[in-house]
Amino acid sequence: MSEHVIGVKTFFLVWIGLMIGTIVTVLVAQYNLGPLSAVVALTIATAKALLVVLFFMEVRYSSRMTIIAVISGVFWLGILLVLTLSDYISRPWLTYPTQ
Amino acid sequence: MQDSHATAVHALQHHFADMEQQRETSTFGMWVFLITEIMFFGGLFLSYLVYRLSYYDAFVAGSSTMHTMLGAVNTAVLICSSLTMVLAVHNAKMGHRKLTVVFLILTMVLGFGFLGIKAVEYHEHWVAHEVPGPNFHFDHPDAKHVEIFFSLYFAMTGLHALHMVIGIGLVSVITYFTWRGRYTAGYHNPVEITGLYWHFVDLVWIYLFPLLYLISHRHGGH
Numbered sequence: 001m002s003e004h005v006i007g008v009k010t011f012f013l014v015w016i017g018l019m020i021g022t023i024v025t026v027l028v029a030q031y032n033l034g035p036l037s038a039v040v041a042l043t044i045a046t047a048k049a050l051l052v053v054l055f056f057m058e059v060r061y062s063s064r065m066t067i068i069a070v071i072s073g074v075f076w077l078g079i080l081l082v083l084t085l086s087d088y089i090s091r092p093w094l095t096y097p098t099q
Numbered sequence: 100m101q102d103s104h105a106t107a108v109h110a111l112q113h114h115f116a117d118m119e120q121q122r123e124t125s126t127f128g129m130w131v132f133l134i135t136e137i138m139f140f141g142g143l144f145l146s147y148l149v150y151r152l153s154y155y156d157a158f159v160a161g162s163s164t165m166h167t168m169l170g171a172v173n174t175a176v177l178i179c180s181s182l183t184m185v186l187a188v189h190n191a192k193m194g195h196r197k198l199t200v201v202f203l204i205l206t207m208v209l210g211f212g213f214l215g216i217k218a219v220e221y222h223e224h225w226v227a228h229e230v231p232g233p234n235f236h237f238d239h240p241d242a243k244h245v246e247i248f249f250s251l252y253f254a255m256t257g258l259h260a261l262h263m264v265i266g267i268g269l270v271s272v273i274t275y276f277t278w279r280g281r282y283t284a285g286y287h288n289p290v291e292i293t294g295l296y297w298h299f300v301d302l303v304w305i306y307l308f309p310l311l312y313l314i315s316h317r318h319g320g321h
Contacts, residue, residue: 005192015182019175026171029313037316041309048305056185056298066127073134077141081148088149 004061014055021048110286122288129292133299140303143258147251147310154244160237161248162315164229166220170312173216174304180209181301184270188294194284196277203274206297210267217260224249252311259307262300269293 025044033040054060059070115121151158187202228236231250239245273293276282282290 006189008186008189011182011185011189015178018178018181022171022174022178025309025313026167029167029309032316034316038309038314041313042306045305045309049302052181052298052302052305056181056301057295062126063123065123066130069127069130069134073130073137076134077137080138080141081145084145085148085152088152 004058006055006058006061010055014051017051018048021051110283118285122291125288125292126295129295133295136299140255140258143251143255144306144310147255150244150247150251154241154247157239157241157244158248159315160239160241161229161245161252162311164224164227165312165315166223167312169216169220170308173213174308176209176213176216177301177304180206180213181298183209184294184297188287188290191277191282191287191290192284196280196282199277199282199290200274203270203277207267207270207274210263210270214260214263217256221253255307255311259300259303262303266293266297266300269296 021044025041028040028044029037053070059067111118111121115124183202183205187199187206190198190202224230228234229249231246231253235246235249236242237245270293273290277290
């Protein structure tokens with residue numbers, strides 16, 4: 001059979017998960033967790049993004065070729081972010097005798 | 100069933116072996132397009148992060164002016180629109196024409212709701228002289244770099260809003276064709292890939308919301 005039909009119940013469960021994630025991230029943002037604020041907010045965002053990609057966009061039930069395309073896209077985005085940010089973040093670590 | 104089989108054969112383009120291959124190809128093609136979109140928005144996210152690292156205080160000051168409640172409501176509106184979109188695709192698969200149309204219309208209504216709330220926020224920023232340009236005014240020792248924050252804010256949310264407008268346009272076309280009975284349980288690829296586009300726009304907002312609205316805390320020492 002070509003198409004995988006996901007039950008409507010799954011969609012509502014995913015929706016509830018996304019709404020809870022949104023409420024939690026807004027509540028947590030009221031507290032100053034220092035540098036952890038960004039980490040917590042982006043972790044919750046990534047969990048929500050995974051729910052959307054896997055179930056709403058049905059990647060979990062897609063062909064291998066689609067899954068490989070999605071993973072490679074995210075991987076390339078990772079190269080862009082990680083390599084550039086590791087440069088910018090580590091620049092202040094260096095000190096030169098002339099400074 | 101005889102009818103839907105006839106439509107299915109009619110819907111098959113001659114360069115595909117069968118409906119399954121045709122469906123696979125359209126999904127794959129849409130994903131390749133979405134990956135170019137990921138890279139496109141990725142560049143903006145990267146510049147936002149690099150500037151935020153460089154001018155941390157100015158970015159925290161700019162981000163503190165965001166209306167978190169409106170942003171949160173808009174996030175919820177988008178998540179609900181993704182749910183109605185997914186239900187529309189589900190009903191298209193089942194061959195329920197009328198329900199598909201209902202859910203597609205609901206999706207568009209929620210999309211307009213999002214844009215309306217966004218317009219209210221833009222208006223607040225306009226009134227407060229927070230729109231970059233000659234009228235920009237901000238009480239901060241580093242106002243020049245707060246202006247960079249607002250430039251990125253308007254570029255990112257503006258492009259996201261443009262994607263919403265395009266999404267609503269696509270959904271309206273799909274709604275028309277669904278209503279006219281072009282899609283069946285056997286052939287509904289356009290509904291599915293429009294759904295993929297809609298969810299992608301939701302995904303972008305899932306990251307924009309925390310980055311622009313939520314993580315604006317002054318850390319000790321700054």
